[in-house]
Amino acid sequence: MEEDSDEVVEAAEAALETACCSTDPSGISPSHASTASLGGGQWTTPLFHPSDVERVVQRYGQFIEKFQFNQARETIEQYMQSTSRPLAITNEKDVSWAALLSSLASIANCDKNYYLLSFLQPKAFFRKENALKNQYYQISENLVRASPSAVAVSDSSGSNVAQADYLIVQCRQYVLARVKMINIYTTITSLGNDREIVWESIHARGVRIAETLQTSQKHSLFSMVHLLSGEVAVLLLLVSAQIHISNCKMLESLLQLKEIRERFDFWVRDSLCLNSVNKSVLHFFRSTDKLPRNRLISWFVQFYNLLMAKFSLYFTNVLSNFCSVDDLKTIYTIDNGYNFISNATQLVKKTDAVCLAIVMDRENSTDNFYGFGYHRLKDRFTPGALTEPRKGIAALCPVVFRLPSPTEGHKSAQSNDVFEKYHEYINGFVQSNLRQPSKSRYYYDTERDHVSL
Secondary structure, three states: OHHHHHHHHHHHHHHHHHHHHOOOHHHOOHHHHOOOOOOOOOOOOOOOOHHHHHHHHHHHHHHHHOOOHHHHHHHHHHHHHHHOOOOOOOOHHHHHHHHHHHHHHHHHHHHHHHHOOHHHOOOOOOOOOOHHHHHHHHHHHHHHHHOOOHHHOOOOOOOOOOHHHHHHHHHHHHHHHHHHHHHHHHHHHHHOOOOOOOHHHHHHHHHHHHHHHOOOOOHHHHHHHHHHHHHHHHHHHHHHHHHHHHOOOHHHHHHHHHHHHHHHHHHOOOOOOOOEEEOOOOOOOOOOOEEEOOHHHHHHHHHHHHHHHHHHHHHHHHHOOOOOHHHHHHHHHOOOOOOHHHHHHHHHHHHOOOOEEEEOOOOOOOOOOOOOOOOOOOOOOOOOOOOOOOOOHHHHOOEEEEEOOHHHHHHHHHHHHHHHHHHHHHHHHHHHHHOOOOOOOOOOOOOOOOOOO
């Protein structure tokens, strides 16, 4: 599993640090190893001035934060060309600065492909490795070789280490965080089609990445790290909303969906990444005329739309008590790429079913169940009696969604009778069938062969 890949990443980091600490940093370039001039063994004048590099890196990060990867790379390249000389780099400090700048230029190219989701593209049959991950790994290795002592630095303030070495540490953390994010996206896409995704595990992995990025407070790299931190925050909110919706927690889900929208808008503010460009190529997403400029953001939008559709499906019966008829029509007919309510309605029409119901299996839940939606419990200010927890089959297998809706009055009278008749069999049906990791199961009633559950 890809979760094991994170452990492999951490093990590889340790092995790489151990190996590179005993490796001659001249592995970057034979010319970089020469730290003395031809005249008397004195140090040569540095080519790179820290204050200038800081300004260039800061400008670079601002382009990265706006998803302008070509401009970011050109910023680094133009500065390196302006400081280059016919002679080779001979100052020891320049070796670290040159390696850092070269790595940043490579990161711009990698990040551009990262946001195009190139790591999810189908691989050739003779290639099993992930090319983009390998490129990030190579950047990390080059940084370690340039400054072997920097990788052992544990002081997050950077007060006890050279400025270039500290930036190398932060840059390497950024690169390895990208690798771990690739592992998470690969896990979601590989398991989503045929196996259950353990969302809690994915959320925990994202939290660990977020904690690692919190140590990157150097101002010149802040914008670059801020881009990745914002991405991790959006993904964590999406996964958290998925967990709450799966657990049928309406209020928590609603708050998470609202926060996702706000955080997402803040993350992509003042960015042109949502614009599309015309290209006659094979599209990763289902599109016939335009290629998304930023496929990962399009993936986030699809994830959000999917969660909105699931929220509407799970809680439309609850919300119908507080919505107008026009509001319900909007919920039933909205089309953002996913509309499970419309699909359920079409299923009822095609099968001539009297009643369709989605139930939640709560047999292993230990907390009391008061029903979906908001209920008056203790320490509330609203008047009226406190809500009592449900018991029996209503607590073990509560109904999440029903068609026809219970709020439709006389139209649902027949379906209420049918549903109440078969509700007592649902628990046994769930135990014997639905917990099996296989396809959908069906129950046939010989008395009423037109009834579908």
